[in-house]
Amino acid sequence: MKNTRFDNTGKRILNFSAGPGLMPATVLATAAAEMSTFSQGHSLMELSHRSAPFEKLLEETEVSFRRLLNIPSNYKVLFMQGGATLQFSCIALNLCAxxxxxxxxxxxxxxxxSxxxxxxxxxxxxSDRVNLVVNTKSSKHNGDIPPLSxxxxxxxxxxxxxxxxxTVHGVEFGSKFPFHAIAKDVPIVCDMxxxxLSQPVDVSKFGLIFAGAQKNMGPAGVTVVIVREDLLVASYKYPQPFPLMLDYSTYATSHSMHNTPPTYPIYLCGLVFKWLETKIGGLIEMEKINAAKAACLYEAIENSNGFYSCPVKKDYRSRMNVTFLVKGDFEKEFLAEAEKNGMIQLAGHRSVGGVRASLYNAMxxxxxxxxxSFMKEFASARF
Ligand SMILES: Cc1ncc(COP(=O)(O)O)c(C=O)c1O
Incomplete structure (x- = not known):
């Protein structure tokens, strides 16, 4: 799947945004075709969330997501709003025991x-209820993760x-996370x-996984939470009442329909899940493609004779967000030239600078x- 895009002059545009990120072109084409006539001559946006077509869509979206990640039946899937940032609050309130x-x-x-x-x-x-296990701030979060001991x-x-x-620093744990160091009865909570969906994950190792949609699943506006059912009991929760809409049980008992869910973002996520299942062939295939993409870019950085350099230690380099620096003071020129060549949204996060190429599933x-190729040409013209 090429996902080739062009601007109105016919130039190919490659979008390396860290999020909201690139969507599969076929998903956008389906959404465009169904935009005004999803059901009974109406847009999905115009249908009640209690209508049969939306209820069916929500059901199918969850089933497809569960199939992709092989989610065990003792886990709930919740569709929430407020972004991944709201999850930082929800986790503290719902799981603080x-x-x-x-x-x-x-x-x-x-x-x-984190x-x-x-x-x-x-x-x-x-602060007396929260403990910092490890913090890589002093090494500027460069993936120099201290030994487990x-x-x-x-x-x-x-x-x-x-x-x-x-996402900002380009540091990824993946299967290198030391699951074995954590007792089986302690819930592991993960911001994914x-x-x-960039590779298969053994969900049963986690108490809770959450992810904002706008990188690998769909547009901003929906956050997906996978939570083990036994963690939804009152004894885990904050002892004082807290807002109903921050309580996971509210979503778990209503199938995420306590109030109006973000119907259109959920629909788009459903199309992305279908794309992953039918066009990519599932997460094992997706993992191979993502590994090939990351290897291609990291190799080019390594083989550039120091013109490009990755600040992140090799073991923890991200497959999704490749961060790198350009030698001397060529960075601004690199970004400007890249944009002229149709390669957009390559600037690093405003807090760290540098360059960041996000290689999400749709890239x-x-x-x-x-x-x-562009990086090689740019470097060779300046060496
Ligand atoms: C890993 C990670 N966690 C949390 C967030 C915050 O997401 P949101 O802006 O949806 O609250 C982001 C956003 O980029 C992210 O990349």
Whole structure:
């Protein structure tokens, strides 16, 4: 699937946005064709969320998502709003084991997003209920993750939180996360916003996984939560009442229909899930494509004789967000030239600068190859 796009002059445009990110072109084409006539001559946007067509769509979307990730039947899938950021609050409120004094929420901080998760937990629960297991801030979150023997886990943990893929810094755990170091009865909570559906995952290792849709699933506006059913009981929750719409049970008991869910973003996610199943062939195939894309770009960086350099340690380099620096003061020129050549949204996050190429599922391998060709030409003209 090439996902080839052109601007109105016929130039190919490659979108490396970190999110909201690239969507599969076939998904957009289907959405465009169905935009005004999804059912009974009406747009999906105009249908009640209680209507039979939407209820069927929600059901099918969840079934497809469960199939893709092979989600066990003792996990609920919730469709929420408020972005991944709201999940930082929800996790602290729903899983802090409020009635079991003495437990601490353990946070593993390896980049900007786990740092934000940790800050929100401290704000809501207080610093005496939250523990920092490890923090790579002093090495600028460059993937220099200290050895496990130095990690400072709490004695009584309510949960362990980490971010699978740090979108800003380009640091990814993937299968290198030390699951074995965490006791089986301690829920592992994972922010998978920028890596979900990029490869198969053993959901049964987690208590809760959450992800904003706008990188690998669909447009902004819906956040998907996968939560093990036994964690929804009152004894895990914050001891004082907190807003109903932040309580996972509200969504679990109503099939995410306590109020109006984000119907159109859910519909688009459903189309993306279908694309993954039918056009890509599932997550094992997706994983291969993603590995090939990342290898292609990292190789080009490594083989550039230092013109490009990746600040992230090799073991934890992200397959989804490849961050790199351009030698000397060529960075601005690189970004401007790239844009002239149709390669857009390559600037690094405003907090860290540099270049960041996001290679989400919808970015085809030949798009990455085109970026690599451009990088080689740019470098050779300046060496
Ligand atoms: C890993 C990760 N977590 C959380 C967020 C915050 O997501 P949102 O803007 O949907 O709240 C982002 C956004 O880029 C992210 O990449």
């Amino acid at each position: 409020g009635a079991n004094a003495g437990t601490k929420a353990d946070y593993i901080v390896t980049g900007a997003w 740092q934000k998760g940790h800050e929100e937990a401290v704000r809501l629960l207080g 130095t990690w400072n886990f709490s004695d009584k943990q309510s949960f362990v939180f980490y971010c699978d893929n740090e 916003s920028s890596s979900i 085809p391998l030949d798009g990455v190859q085109a970026l690599v």
